[in-house]
């Protein structure tokens with residue numbers, strides 16, 4: 001094992017990709033791909049599946065050292081069940097942030113995959129467990145902060161927020177993120193960039209909605225007239241609830257899990273259906289929830305009660321007027337750097353950007369290193385030719401935001 005790791009490590013450092021020539025902007029004159037890869041490997045050698053506390057803590061320790069070495073204030077916060085989160089700021093004041101660079105240290109990769117699928121590079125494409133989601137971007141955020149443009153350093157309160165529970169949240173990690181989000185004006189979320197110079201301006205919010213039905217049991221042969229069938233009420237309810245989605249733009253409601261009844265000769269007393277619910281803004285979310293609640297109050301069959309349950313309301317990452325202003329800043333930064341115009345996308349899956357948006361921050365997502373085949377340990381990839389441009393872009397955006405302040 002040891003010799004294999006050493007061999008691959010040698011390959012990695014020998015295989016520094018040749019980067020395409022971008023306009024010499026001076027925003028990443030310090031960039032050194034050999035050093036970037038060495039630091040990326042340090043993060044990728046650690047298993048950090050959500051809930052693998054030891055891994056999250058090791059990454060927090062590495063980042064603490066890095067950010068302290070550039071004079072930033074670092075605070076670590078234990079998130080029960082997920083390990084330590086980290087906040088690094090360019091000022092000792094951590095009560096308010098003009099701009100947050102949001103990133104996560106956890107992955108979906110099984111413990112053991114760090115050594116089974118280590119960092120390798122072929123034709124400028126990096127592979128390995130967690131390389132795209134989100135370790136290339138975690139390392140890019142570190143590089144952005146190494147040399148923040150002077151104006152941004154002087155005028156902006158900047159925070160790097162590292163969540164150890166993005167892939168699989170816990171009450172503690174969600175509370176931590178919500179607390180950070182409330183202090184934030186602008187959040188640049190360093191999830192992997194999309195192929196084709198893609199960035200994300202909106203993400204659907206998602207919730208699991210459970211509807212419980214309660215009827216009255218009876219013997220199906222002896223006294224069926226006394227029974228009130230919860231399973232049959234649920235069967236009526238599913239298409240009625242699903243139909244609510246068509247009243248609103250870009251809403252989906254899918255009944256994906258059902259449970260109910262006991263034996264075939266018993267009129268079913270209880271039944272449950274769980275819907276996956278997705279929406280593009282929180283007003284629509286509330287309207288749909290109200291519609292479902294009203295249907296449940298009205299009922300679906302005589303004498304069968306129905307009740308809507310969910311853990312907590314989650315938010316969409318909404319494309320708002322405020323976020324559009326940030327998008328325009330990013331577009332301007334790309335233009336001034338001689339980079340191709342960002343392609344802004346609206347997507348279905350959630351990220352930490354949803355939490356920032358829910359708290360009222362202006363959010364731009366997928367700011368990180370371009371990657372794909374996320375969560376597939378053998379295929380996951382990260383495009384190393386996008387590292388330097390995304391670092392330059394991040395720095396330039398901070399400078400422009402400082403100029404606007």
Ligand SMILES: [Zn+2]
Pocket residue numbers: 104133134166191192
């Ligand atoms: Zn991610």
